[in-house]
Amino acid sequence: MNPDIYAELGIQPVINAMGNVTLLGGSTLSPAVEAAMEQANRHFAPLEEVLDKSGQAIARQLGAESAFVTSGCFAALVLGIAGIMTGNDPEKIARLPDTAGMKNEILLQKAMRYHYDRCITVPGGRLVEVGNEQGTTADQLAAAIGEQTAGVLYFARGETIPGVLSLAEVVRVAHEHGVPVIVDAASELYPIDHMLGRVASGADLVCFGAKYLGAQNSAGILCGRAEWVRAARLNNFVSYESHRNRAMGRGYKLDRQEIVAVTVALKEWLTMDHEERLQRDAERIEVVNRTLADLSHVTTRTQWDAEREPWMRLLIGIDPDKLGKSMETVIAEMRSGNPPVWVRNDGKDLAIMVNMLQDDEVGVLADRLRQVLSME
Structure with missing residues (x-):
């Protein structure tokens, strides 16, 4: 069994809630793409x-x-x-x-x-x-x-x-x-x-x-x-x-x-079945919505232009005065946790992209957002 290469190099993996951004590596390869690369590598x-x-x-x-x-x-x-x-x-x-x-x-x-x-x-x-x-x-x-x-x-x-x-x-x-x-x-x-x-x-x-x-x-x-x-x-x-x-x-x-x-x-x-892909993302967004639903100082809305955008995103609005934290502080706290969670700053809102998440990261993302955005 190969050792975890990130651990070997001292790199801390992150949860990517920013989408296909260059700074985090762009994408996750499908099994078919990985297999094609392996075949090409042989010759x-x-x-x-x-x-x-x-x-x-x-x-x-x-x-x-x-x-x-x-x-x-x-x-x-x-x-x-x-x-x-x-x-x-x-x-x-x-x-x-x-x-x-x-x-x-x-x-x-x-x-x-x-x-x-x-x-x-x-x-x-x-x-x-x-x-x-x-x-x-x-x-x-x-x-x-x-x-x-x-x-x-x-x-x-x-x-x-x-x-x-x-x-x-x-x-x-x-x-x-x-x-x-x-x-x-x-x-x-x-x-x-x-x-x-x-x-x-x-x-x-x-x-x-x-x-x-x-x-x-x-x-x-x-x-x-x-x-x-x-x-x-x-x-x-x-x-x-x-x-x-x-x-x-x-x-x-x-x-x-x-x-x-x-x-x-x-x-x-x-x-691919894009309706299935989009339904998966909608369900992931709903997990986050439910987790944050009772925070009165937080608002959520899904943004997606179906005529020209490949992915949905969740916009989370906060009241900095009630929360006692700025947008920059929220983002910094999300990144400083274990594991770090990277989210987008969309000006007045946090922008959450769910298309690059692993299935087991959705709940972690939702819980971390609640933790950072809670006034408790």
Whole structure:
């Protein structure tokens, strides 16, 4: 029997009530995904072929022209933007992030600015804001497209921000001016029609985070038009070796086990019973609700947009004056217990994600919340 590796290394495991967050490892692999990784681990295979064949399988499932597995959604965005700027030109590929003399401007609606738009500047792109904090018009987007415009980045989760252009409108305007669109659709995975709709939107490249599908934290998917997927792949780690092109994506390495795992996880996600998955999460939330029901200074409500969100979450409101604790103190106490429980701070509320919990952790989470939120 193998020793507990966390104990051996002196690491304290935590209960993850934050969901698929990078800081805690992203996801829990299913038995099928683990088995695929173990099978791939037994034999070597040329990574170009692994990327090719897995990409073909992924593209078929998503209805895309082409696809390949990347080392996370952020890497997919970086490689996609790199490909938009370099095309298939080996000299340009070797120069990144030096983009002098290239079309290097990537447009992004100002109201859509977000933490991960750093993906534009990593490969040498220049971020150009369009519109203002109140929104963007189609005319403003059209006027912003110039001789140095390489592409448009669209943050799919931000589509509900008041005043922003829809993805369909951005694609229309960009394509009228011969400019490609790349979409950050990291967690845009459910409903399945919504996920596939992002791929079928007319956007040239679409990026997903594979951790949300149940693959490992370290993987993503880039899919879309074949010409742009090929350009992105030429900027990736395998091309650095096979094409000797000094691509800036050399550090975005994946192994065969990770690549095949994504194909299995995607297939599972597209074929699983999501009603059953959501019912499980609803039952977990109800356990927490019942445990906190008699705390008069605590409110609970379930938040879920069934038309665009894969997971439910429980929002817990507290009265800091009655409780005698701030939100920050509550979170710190949750993390300092044994076992530590990590929860989200959603501004005025605690946000509890239950989709990454193990079955035997649900009761522990509920009891710890009651303990920390009790005035006894």
